[in-house]
Amino acid sequence: MNDIRKDFPILETGVVYLDSAATSLRPRQVVDAEREYYEVYNANIERGVYELSERASEEYELAHEKVAKLLGVKREEIVFTKNTTEAINLIALGLEWENGDNIVTTLVEHHSNYLPWLRIGERYGVEVRKVRPKEDGTFELSDFEKVIDEKTKIVAVNHVSNVLGTVSPLEEIVEIAHKKGALVLADGAQSAPHLKVNLKEIGVDFFAASGHKMLGPTGTGVLYIKEDHFDLFHPPFLGGGVIEAVYEDSYTLTHPFERFEAGTPNIAGGIGLGVAAEYLMKVGLERIEEHERKLTGMLIEGLLSLGATVFGPHDPEKKTGVVPFEVPGMPPHQVAMLLWEMGKIAVRSGLHCAHPLHRYILKRDRGTVRASFYLYSTEEDVEVLLSTLKDLMG
Ligand SMILES: Cc1ncc(COP(=O)(O)O)c(C=O)c1O
Missing domain, CATH: 3.90.1150.10 (Aspartate Aminotransferase, domain 1)
Known part of the structure; x- marks a missing residue:
């Protein structure tokens, strides 16, 4: 220790x-990795053919690989974001909504996993159903069974409560949701830093976490998108980095993860987040x-x-x-x-x-x-x- x-x-x-649930401290190794990027190989990624840019691109991609390993998934399935909030909003804004759909969430949620769904509800006439926890933050699984139906598009639930620390029965919720054809997004802001999380075993479709709560730099976060869903929605942000080709009136998207990271990302932060993931795996x-x-x-x-x-x-x-x-x-x-x-x-x-x-x-x-x-x-x-x-x- x-x-x-x-x-x-x-x-x-x-x-x-x-106060680590708000933001963790960062080890020297993470800060050093950020500093090394700025002082030794500062360049934009995926754009230059010179050595510095190639190294920056490699380190940034490697960082995705390290985070993917930590969460038990593939590198392409990991998108770097600013934080959990941005990751959840990306999904809410990206999915196609139809009148008659419903969303299931809970009353335990952090606002980041509540407000994006309320807005979808208001904008598209989608019903937002809320599962009520018991006073200690635990759930009755039967309450999820009652509200999830064939019209449920997504179940958005936290993995660990930021207030109570209660761990949600995620695997069981995934099973109930998938039986009805609903997607599951887990807010992992408070689980990824503290629990061994294997997303393939849990079976969620999307997972959001904050790099800055797991020893990474501020301004870093993670969105896991199961590879089956890469084409399920159009990225809400478009611009540099997300395309393969652009024509006068059309464009084709590049492959994930770049497809979901529009513009120049937080390169130093992403590299630092990779080092944080490595640190967590080592401990x-x-x-x-x-x-x-x-x-x-x-x-x-x-x-x-x-x-x-x-x-x-x-x-x-x-x-x-x-x-x-x-x-x-x-x-x-x-x-x-x-x-x-x-x-x-x-x-x-x-x-x-x-x-x-x-x-x-x-x-x-x-x-x-x-x-x-x-x-x-x-x-x-x-x-x-x-x-x-x-x-x-x-
Ligand atoms: C459970 C949970 N979800 C979402 C968030 C939002 O995280 P961020 O501020 O990094 O977007 C937090 C932050 O405290 C959280 O604890």
Whole structure:
């Protein structure tokens, strides 16, 4: 663990960083890879025939390959985006919608996997059906069976809740949806960084994740498109990079992944994301999962013994390292501000871009305080958080 922490120089400033669900820290190796691109082989990709451009193109393609390996899919199936939000919007805007179609989503979702579907609903007269979770964020599979039918075009569901850490039964949802001929998009922003994810085994059609939550640079994200669906929709953005040939009145598209990455992409960021994927594979997702589970168990137990309310499942086996809580009588933002002032502890507070979940399920209009872990988090971090909270509540 100490070796890992040495790769994250920001930890030397003394910050107790418990906000990795918002954005992770980045190891030195990722920053170095970005710097090397700018300082040694800066050039645009897929355009030049000189050595620098060829190297930049190769490194950028290799980065797709590394991310594909991490997720258990093929290189062509991985599209780099700006973030999860852009990845989901690409699918929502790209699919063809007909009056009478319906979309199934849930009330747990981050706004990024909710608003794009509401807009499609409004624009095309498509019904948006919402599955309601239980208070701990878990679902009854029968609720999906009830709402998914032959007219369901897509089921858009998160893999792991950004508020509760609850893991959705994705394989079962995929099975129910596919039986009715519906596509499945999983929002993997909170799963890809923390769990061993094999998309071929899960069987989803689309999967979105944020590079910046999985040790990659900010401004990076991932969209997985199952190869059977490359021609299912037209890329919403057109321009340089996406075409094979252009004529006066027509054009033909190039192959994936380039087809879905219009214009000059975030080259340095993409290369850094590849290094992040490599870093995660080297440490091992199983080890990260186990490490976070241990810290999660410790924190939940400590919070409950202090008299705080803990949301989501209390069993760490049923979730990732995201722990939302409430200090009785204190607004979440006040708790977060005091934690920073008293202990240089960074946590997130508020509604976590999940208004429907807080409003209708948790019934907490002011939100919650959320501590979240990653591979560089330590037992000492948990102890500092708990002792600072004790002083704050005292
Ligand atoms: C579950 C989930 N979905 C989507 C997002 C949006 O991610 P981004 O801001 O990288 O687009 C987040 C970010 O917190 C998230 O946790």
